[in-house]
Amino acid sequence: MxxxxxxxxxxxxxxxxxxxxxxxxxxxxxxxxxxxxxxxxxxxxxxxxxxxxxxxxxxxxxxxxxxxxxxxxxxxxxxxxxxxxxxxxxxxxxxxxxxxxxxxxxxxxxxxxxxxxxxxxxxxxxxxxxxxxxxxxxxxxxxxxxxxxxxxxxxxxxxxxxxxxxxxxxxxxxxxxxxxxxxxxxxxxxxxxxxxxxxxxxxIAQAPLAVQGAKRAINDMARNEFDRWEFKLREAQALRSQDLKEGLSAWSEKRPASFTGR
The missing domain is CATH 3.90.226.10 (2-enoyl-CoA Hydratase; Chain A, domain 1)
Known part of the structure; x- marks a missing residue:
């Protein structure tokens, strides 16, 4: 309810x-x-x-x-x-x-x-x-x-x-x-x-997967709850993301990136 x-x-x-x-x-x-x-x-x-x-x-x-x-x-x-x-x-x-x-x-x-x-x-x-x-x-x-x-x-x-x-x-x-x-x-x-x-x-202009992944890692480290395996999974997701491709293209083309969180 x-x-x-x-x-x-x-x-x-x-x-x-x-x-x-x-x-x-x-x-x-x-x-x-x-x-x-x-x-x-x-x-x-x-x-x-x-x-x-x-x-x-x-x-x-x-x-x-x-x-x-x-x-x-x-x-x-x-x-x-x-x-x-x-x-x-x-x-x-x-x-x-x-x-x-x-x-x-x-x-x-x-x-x-x-x-x-x-x-x-x-x-x-x-x-x-x-x-x-x-x-x-x-x-x-x-x-x-x-x-x-x-x-x-x-x-x-x-x-x-x-x-x-x-x-x-x-x-x-x-x-x-x-x-x-x-x-x-x-x-x-x-x-x-x-x-x-x-x-x-x-x-909100940053890549959501990168921002949220970094936030979680920092907070987990501060709480002594950091799980390296879980982080590596999130890292691989970001490396394979459309957002990373968009970020690299925007950087080389000297324009603002348009991230989707995917």
Whole structure:
């Protein structure tokens, strides 16, 4: 059964090669609720099956990017179960985002808090403004973060930065986010949309098999999940592709290539 989003639930809009996921709960700092998680997983499934989509932008309305997942929902899960271990439902959503085949861009116009820091980190590019800031309040709230999130922060930003963010829980500004590698770049607020779209345009102009194959290899290496045999299969597919022939022809003819993903 197809999920029907409510008026304040995250939306998905696809325009030719670009998909946009928008968080639409600005009055609650774009906090994610349990019903949003199934919807976001559904969006990830839809996008993974749409080869014509070559770039995905995640953005939000209002002052903040997002306050992350409502921690009270996690407490409710813990209180309703006597099991020795528990699954955090938010973790599955972030893993699905990171494993999307298409490259992803996080448009970070404002505050990035709690679980939304991991949502942004799971994206391939994170573009901020001088107003962008972040903090991870897990320890201040008594929450031990889920393992893949801690692993992502540690592998992407380094052990010392991960400790500072998770143990100290201090708010850091855009420049610090750039310095530690959380932000890909900072642009003026009025230039944010143009820069995000320029990156998306650059991505969709590249050969999809090469872009998606490289993204998967890089992420797999960062997770210590790299499978050389699977990569060699993808490499052979790219070497035999029509896109490679088109790319070589366009290069020699000094014209833009027109890739089809085949």
């Amino acid at each position: 197809k999920l029907q989003p409510t008026s304040d639930a995250p939306s998905l809009h696809i325009d030719e090669h670009i998909a946009r996921i928008r968080l639409r709960r600005p009055a609650q700092a774009n906090r994610l609720e349990p019903q949003d998680l199934d919807l976001l997983l559904d969006y990830c499934g839809q996008l993974s099956a749409r080869p014509e989509v070559r770039a995905i932008i995640i953005e939000s309305s209002g002052r903040y990017f997002s306050a992350g997942y409502d921690i009270r929902r996690i407490v409710d899960i813990a209180g309703q179960s006597a099991a020795d271990t528990l699954e955090n439902p938010f973790e599955a959503v972030i893993e699905a985002f990171e494993r999307l085949p298409q490259p992803t861009i996080a448009r970070l116009h404002g505050g990035v808090y709690g679980g939304s820091t991991d949502l942004a980190l799971a994206c391939d590019f994170r573009i901020g403004t001088p107003a962008t800031e972040m903090f991870m309040p897990a320890a201040a709230l008594g929450l031990l973060y889920y393992p893949s999130g801690i692993q992502r922060f540690t592998s992407r930003l380094g052990m010392q930065t991960a400790k500072e963010l998770f143990l100290l829980g201090e708010k850091i500004d855009a420049q610090k986010m750039l310095d530690v590698g959380f932000l890909s770049e900072i642009v003026a607020a009025e230039a944010l949309d143009a820069r995000v779209m320029a990156i998306a345009a650059r991505l």
